[in-house]
Amino acid sequence: MVSLSGPSGGNFWLSVVRRTFRGGYTGDSPLVISKSTARGRRVARPEESAGVLFRHVGEPKGQIADWRARIDGSESGFHAVEYFDRYECHIDEVDPTKDPVGHLVRDSPGTLVAVGAVAAVAGAAVLAYTLSRRKGPN
Numbered sequence: 851m852v853s854l855s856g857p858s859g860g861n862f863w864l865s866v867v868r869r870t871f872r873g874g875y876t877g878d879s880p881l882v883i884s885k886s887t888a889r890g891r892r893v894a895r896p897e898e899s900a901g902v903l904f905r906h907v908g909e910p911k912g913q914i915a916d917w918r919a920r921i922d923g924s925e926s927g928f929h930a931v932e933y934f935d936r937y938e939c940h941i942d943e944v945d946p947t948k949d950p951v952g953h954l955v956r957d958s959p960g961t962l963v964a965v966g967a968v969a970a971v972a973g974a975a976v977l978a979y980t981l982s983r984r985k986g987p988n
Contacts (some may be wrong), residue, residue: 851920851921851922852864852866852867852870852902852919852921852922852928854868854871854922860897861900861902862893862894862898862899863894863896863902863919863930864899866881866883866930866937867902867921867928867939869881870928870939870941871891871926871941873922873927874985875939875940875941876940876941877929877942877957878965879940880886880931880938880939881940882937882938882939883937883939884901884935884936885935885936891897893937895904896915896932896937898931901909901938902919903917903918903919903928903930904917904918904919905913905917906918906929906947908929908931908947911931912933913931913932913933914934915932916925916930916931916932916939917929917930917932918930918945918947919930920945920947920948921922921945921968922971923956924945925943925944925945925946925948925949925952926940926941926942926943926945927941927942927945927946927948927953928940928942929941929942930934931934933960936955943957944957945981
């Protein structure tokens with residue numbers, strides 16, 4: 851878990867988590883970080899975050915990977931969506947590692963609707979198959 855108090859110790863990703871949390875960045879309005887600086891140097895990779903970030907899943911948007919950090923003392927969570935040229939960072943109201951259903955309801959309702967639709971279609975297919983087997987041959 852990430853503590854938002856105390857020095858970052860030069861950890862790039864810890865400072866990004868803090869900046870994103872304190873700046874109120876959301877999924878609709880993320881903090882965008884280019885993978886390379888104006889001088890052509892690359893920013894630290896999430897794998898180099900000294901345990902601040904861990905790989906996780908996210909709603910498919912054409913990204914390469916999703917990275918998360920759990921925030922100490924908060925139900926919120928940090929989410930970095932990695933694209934070819936940038937990271938889009940935001941704070942989820944509900945950390946999916948702490949409350950998956952709450953996260954779907956508050957941060958990803960589109961995913962919740964899609965999962966519900968797939969479940970309804972699968973349920974209808976099973977019911978139709980079961981009913982057709984009960985009739986027997988005509």
